[in-house]
Amino acid sequence: MNPDDGFGQLKFRDPTRARGLRNALHHLVRQANHAPVSVMHVCGSHEQAIAKFGLRAAFPQELQVIMGPGCPVCVTDVPEVDEAVALAKQGVRIASYGDMLRVPGTSQSLADAKAEGAKVDVVYSVTQAAELARKHDDELVFFASGFETTAVATAAVLLDDPPDNFSVLSAHKYIPPVMEIVAEMPETKIEGFLAAGHAATITGWGVFEKFVERHELPVVIAGFEPLDVLAGLVKLLEVINSGVPRVENAFPRCVTREGNIQAQKLLWRVFRPTGGRWRGIAHVPNGNLRLRDEFARYDARKRFTIDASTLWIYAPPKLVQQCQCGDIMAGIASPSDCPLFGKECTPDTPVGACMVSAEGTCKIWHQYGGRPDLRSMKRGVA
């Protein structure tokens, strides 16, 4: 039927195998003998895969797959956005990923600053930001967001003799510490975690062993094709049912126990972990990645005097106070629990950061129609 069916033949997108895994999942959830079974993934790309391939309609009703704080754009805190906006308004050229432009700060986003005439460029990579700095004589600050995966790319550019007028305002975050926070939240009844395959490609799966020991919660590393997600969930349910919490790697074609040691070296040579707030979640010890002192000359926070105080004279609109992004990212609430979702808060007019980013739960749910129960949809004349 299809003119060229190369993609259909990819084995990680084979619907027949998917059916087998779905059946296994149903069987394991029944075996768990309690409902609901709640598991959490901590990666926007997992939510994308689940939404894009319509997997929620295929999950057993008794399985709750909750999205945790897995969107680096969403957890970028207000003061970090304020720093970028203040720099832009001071006349410094800012480059960042498209999603970061619309994340609200105290009173303004980078997009607002741009509309008022500030120099703000959208880039697709840190490399492109460095190239942009080479083309301009004036100062260029890369407002860097992303987890350890993206932070490695930033580190590599800083170690590769970047131009003198280039610096970094780091809002990079480190995932393992926030899993500790979420696991300890009294409201969460998480029985296991699905960890992000791409981040684990860097960190290795061994990084989760101590976590499992401390919290007695299993962690399964999973990839992002539909079969990867299903296989990861099957493995997670198996471990939950076994009653022996451990780390399992369901993404062995990319992830090893040690991870990418070269990338880890780059990461920790340039960055140091430090505590800081994640928007809507909490103060996360060691959750933020900041530049080490040796890289001070590329650190926008040290290179410039950033005065964001003029942005704080502002009363937040009532809508913001109703925003549930924090609870949604902590896995306590769903977008459908939020009174603003799809009404006052849409991708056109986002109130919270979860509606801004392509990896935000609210944006994804809005784009793919929330979680309507499509299990019963049948073809043919009704």
Place this chain on the structure above:
Amino acid sequence: MIRNARLIDERITLKYGTGGGAMRALIEQVFAKGLGEVGEDGIGLAAMDDGAAIRIGDRYLVITTDSHVVQPIEFPGGDIGRLAVSGTVNDLAMMGATEPLALTCAVIIEDGFSRHALERIWQSIRQTCGEAGTTIVTGDTKVMGHGELDGVVLNTTGIGLTSRLVSDAGLRPGDQILVSGTMGDHGLAIMATRNELALRTTLQSDVAPVHTLVRLALDVGGESVVALKDPTRGGLSSTLHEMASKSGVGIIIDEAAVPLSEEVRAVGEILGIDPLVAANEGKAVFGVRPERAAAVLDAIRSHPLGRNAAIVGECVAERPGFVVLDTGFGSRLLAEAEGELLPRIC
């Protein structure tokens, strides 16, 4: 009934131009307000169809107009001139007027624009008019200051006659959805030319007049062709959403059945853009009664531009106004394009 009706903002931003719900709200709340009727049986602006129809005796005069602002002006597989003529001829065809009588073309040029480029565009307009069996009969020329517009803007209007109007609102449960070929070719070819993405592809726009293909389908399908639309801005998704909400049916699409070229699929994955929301400029989407669907499909496939045509879905009574995508793994609601199509960052 238009779904997603919402109040428009104080300022008109780019999102109002992407062909989705925001633009429909703008048309409803500003443009279509307080305009008179179009006469008995006519179709006016409020219907938000591909064009308007005015009844003259036992036939309809179909009128459609379009402005073209594509960047880059010359792109793989076509240019702004071919786009303008094809777009207008196709809009006429989607109302049932498959013999375009004549076109007009207004040109707004930026101070300093290259004469050679303008001549190339005009050569392309002449050639595409030749393919479509029509011509430009009148026009208008304006030049604006440097920086006041981006190169050149074309506006084309077309007229044609038909004895039967095909709307995009005639669907009922059981009707089959057909597409005339691969989806997303134009949108992704244009996206891939954005040099900041540093992609080198052989993607080609599908821009072409498809009125003869539509005529074949209407000759074979007759009254059984109950909905017809070209999936331009907003792609197949916007087209299906409009058809579903105007007809008051739900539509289930079998994702594996939607024809996609392998390169469009790959580039779409890389950029995070679903080819089903990317524009087409040489395709048509048909809603056909089930008993004639196979015959109409055969007719479309016999046309050189319809070789990859396929039946991709079916109308249902459940969830009127919604489009459900059966992914083969599960199902989800098909997303409609919102705002500017920007690639995801990771």
